[in-house]
Amino acid sequence: MENQFDKKLQDIEADDALFEKLEDSEKDSEFIAVEAKTYFQDAWKNFKKNKLATIGLIFICLMLLLAVFGPIFSPYTYDQQDLTSRNALPSLQHPFGTDKFGRDIFVRVMYGARISLSVGFASAFINLIIGVVYGGFCGYFGGKLDMVLMRLVEIIYSVPTLLYVILVMLIFGSNIFSVLLAICISGWVGMARQVRAQVMSLKEQEYALAAKVMGAGDSRILFKHLVVNSIGPIIVTTTHMVPSAIFTESFLAFVGIGISIPQASWGTMASEARGLIMNQPIQMVWPVLAICLTILSLNFIGDGLNEALDPRKRV
Amino acid sequence: MPANIVKDEVVLKVDHLKTYFDATKGLFAKKQTVKAVDDVSFEIYKGETFGLVGESGCGKSTLGRTIVKIYEPTAGSIEINGRDIAGIKGDELKSFRKDIQYIFQDPYASLDPRMTVGEIIKEPMKIHGIYKTEEEMDARVSQLLRTVGLKPDHIRRYPHEFSGGQRQRISIARTLALDPKFIICDEPISALDVSIQAQIINLLEQIQRELDISYLFIAHDLSMVKHISHRIAVMYLGQIVELGESHEVYTNPMHPYSQALLSAVPVPDPVKGKEKERIMLQGELPSPIDPPSGCPFRTRCPYAMERCAGERPQMKMYGSRQVACFKVEEENS
Ligand SMILES: Nc1ncnc2c1ncn2[C@@H]1O[C@H](COP(=O)(O)OP(=O)(O)O)[C@@H](O)[C@H]1O
Ligand code: SF4
Ligand SMILES: [Mg+2]
Numbered sequence: 001m002e003n004q005f006d007k008k009l010q011d012i013e014a015d016d017a018l019f020e021k022l023e024d025s026e027k028d029s030e031f032i033a034v035e036a037k038t039y040f041q042d043a044w045k046n047f048k049k050n051k052l053a054t055i056g057l058i059f060i061c062l063m064l065l066l067a068v069f070g071p072i073f074s075p076y077t078y079d080q081q082d083l084t085s086r087n088a089l090p091s092l093q094h095p096f097g098t099d100k101f102g103r104d105i106f107v108r109v110m111y112g113a114r115i116s117l118s119v120g121f122a123s124a125f126i127n128l129i130i131g132v133v134y135g136g137f138c139g140y141f142g143g144k145l146d147m148v149l150m151r152l153v154e155i156i157y158s159v160p161t162l163l164y165v166i167l168v169m170l171i172f173g174s175n176i177f178s179v180l181l182a183i184c185i186s187g188w189v190g191m192a193r194q195v196r197a198q199v200m201s202l203k204e205q206e207y208a209l210a211a212k213v214m215g216a217g218d219s220r221i222l223f224k225h226l227v228v229n230s231i232g233p234i235i236v237t238t239t240h241m242v243p244s245a246i247f248t249e250s251f252l253a254f255v256g257i258g259i260s261i262p263q264a265s266w267g268t269m270a271s272e273a274r275g276l277i278m279n280q281p282i283q284m285v286w287p288v289l290a291i292c293l294t295i296l297s298l299n300f301i302g303d304g305l306n307e308a309l310d311p312r313k314r315v
Numbered sequence: 316m317p318a319n320i321v322k323d324e325v326v327l328k329v330d331h332l333k334t335y336f337d338a339t340k341g342l343f344a345k346k347q348t349v350k351a352v353d354d355v356s357f358e359i360y361k362g363e364t365f366g367l368v369g370e371s372g373c374g375k376s377t378l379g380r381t382i383v384k385i386y387e388p389t390a391g392s393i394e395i396n397g398r399d400i401a402g403i404k405g406d407e408l409k410s411f412r413k414d415i416q417y418i419f420q421d422p423y424a425s426l427d428p429r430m431t432v433g434e435i436i437k438e439p440m441k442i443h444g445i446y447k448t449e450e451e452m453d454a455r456v457s458q459l460l461r462t463v464g465l466k467p468d469h470i471r472r473y474p475h476e477f478s479g480g481q482r483q484r485i486s487i488a489r490t491l492a493l494d495p496k497f498i499i500c501d502e503p504i505s506a507l508d509v510s511i512q513a514q515i516i517n518l519l520e521q522i523q524r525e526l527d528i529s530y531l532f533i534a535h536d537l538s539m540v541k542h543i544s545h546r547i548a549v550m551y552l553g554q555i556v557e558l559g560e561s562h563e564v565y566t567n568p569m570h571p572y573s574q575a576l577l578s579a580v581p582v583p584d585p586v587k588g589k590e591k592e593r594i595m596l597q598g599e600l601p602s603p604i605d606p607p608s609g610c611p612f613r614t615r616c617p618y619a620m621e622r623c624a625g626e627r628p629q630m631k632m633y634g635s636r637q638v639a640c641f642k643v644e645e646e647n648s
Pocket of ligand 3 (some may be wrong): 372375376377420479502
């Protein structure tokens with residue numbers, strides 16, 4: 001039966017006179033020779049063309065490599081004290097100098113990256129997944145279920161973070177898992193609201209209806225069409241979640257949850273350096289610089305992704 | 316015009332169909348319903364093009380979308396090839412989806428901007444698992460693109476790189492991917508340049524001739540459908556008020572609303588044009604939330620009588636024509 005149809009189609013002679021012809025010059029200007037075939041392959045190709053985004057991605061990758069392997073190859077450990085050289089300025093032996101206990105700041109920054117980056121990325125990832133699924137579900141199906149689920153979100157959101165923190169600490173004790181839990185318990189709410197609003201407005205679009213008429217199932221329509229078309233706001237929200245998690249972690253460390261002395265994260269290093277800000281301002285620079293460069297890189301990556309993922313914005 | 320209609324083979328049968336929307340604003344407001352489609356019945360035959368005409372907002376899209384199960388009907392039945400489609404699920408629904416396709420009005424909104432043309436046309440093939448390999452699908456996409464007058468190397472481009480007419484061709488290629496038996500064309504040309512409209516119409520006719528497809532062709536303007544339709548139904552405020560052979564309806568509209576619609580069309584022959592009684596449509600289309608009692612057209616009808624406000628005129632046969640109007644009823648009795 002399929003063959004018959006194919007044959008019939010082939011028989012249809014395209015009557016050239018009927019069709020709009022493109023000018024030859026127009027053809028060339030519009031047609032960019034590409035090997036990539038799908039939307040995501042195209043997006044990756046275009047992402048690589050964006051210099052700032054590529055630099056940001058390289059920086060983050062370097063940071064991750066340093067976090068994982070740096071401390072292993074360093075002659076010092078994060079808690080090794082050298083009381084003979086306290087508060088040293090940067091030198092060949094200690095590229096970033098030492099702190100008030102004579103600990104090498106460079107190795108502590110690399111070690112701190114482990115905590116800060118894993119908390120930042122892991123919580124952003126968890127919030128992203130929960131937020132997109134929850135918000136997408138509410139926006140797509142709507143109705144009474146959506147109303148109930150969104151009220152629930154409001155309740156979750158209205159409880160002060162400190163209360164969650166106390167609860168989590170009581171139940172799970174003070175460790176990195178508690179930190180993640182405390183950040184994620186209400187962290188996905190913003191994402192869920194964003195995605196819900198996007199999906200609600202996009203689901204009436206004719207391409208979504210067209211997918212339904214074709215026989216696409218709900219999850220295909222939701223994730224292949226609606227979520228993909230909401231990717232702009234999703235990326236922006238995700239990029240904001242990473243630094244906010246890094247700061248929350250340092251706040252939690254400050255009130256005694258998560259890592260404890262002498263372990264290091266960028267947040268705890270910054271708050272330790274605060275006491276010496278008048279005499280040793282350089283000690284403050286390193287963790288803050290690490291946080292800032294990470295945020296900057298993430299923003300570049302976010303912008304690059306946003307552009308690369310929108311075919312209309314590609315050059 | 317294709318003439319190979321099989322009159323005794325009914326592809327689509329719509330019976331007393333109603334689609335109402337809830338338009339209640341707020342939690343405690345008075346309940347309001349939009350009667351977008353209000354008691355509509357008709358049949359479409361195999362190989363036929365059935366034109367559906369009416370002003371914007373009269374419920375044409377809602378009718379079409381109810382038929383393809385985007386909306387659930389409030390009452391009445393829809394039969395495709397003799398099978399009632401209410402409540403079908405799973406595989407049955409999927410095979411129904413394969414047989415019936417829909418071309419949307421807005422070629423800028425009906426293609427996902429974040430998919431290549433190839434991905435767009437392959438999507439229905441993937442959903443229904445028609446082909447096993449990417450190569451087979453690519454071959455089919457190229458062939459479909461040629462069929463609709465595009466180039467196979469357009470496969471890697473994005474919708475925004477095309478003109479409105481070309482996008483509508485992409486849309487058509489996508490619907491053809493499933494080898495449908497019935498296509499609802501929801502004002503497929505009204506968003507396009509006049510110069511391109513004829514091309515798309517020709518393409519649709521050509522496809523119909525080759526593949527024996529039936530069309531429900533929706534338009535807001537009689538002139539757009541008269542050439543390609545075998546029969547035409549005129550819709551007003553959720554109801555069909557006149558239904559008949561295309562040529563007859565066009566040359567001799569009986570319902571006052573059809574006459575008014577035709578007067579709005581520029582008449583090609585100036586002599587004939589003068590002979591015709593010209594009715595201008597006065598006022599606005601009433602709200603479907605609070606439609607007039609009795610005949611829906613009575614607020615704008617120059618012939619409205621007392622009776623028209625009291626009861627709703629029913630569709631009556633006059634030869635091969637069906638009209639719902641008391642004036643026509645009286646004149647022909
Ligand atoms: N999803 C919907 N919810 C509520 N009202 C709707 C919906 N879709 C259409 N309507 C209303 O139904 C009426 C008919 O609309 P539509 O079928 O789009 O008309 P047409 O296609 O003839 O222009 C309009 O008054 C419109 O506002
Ligand atoms: S039924 Fe009455 S109001 Fe309606 S179209 Fe006929 S004459 Fe006019
Ligand atoms: Mg419409």
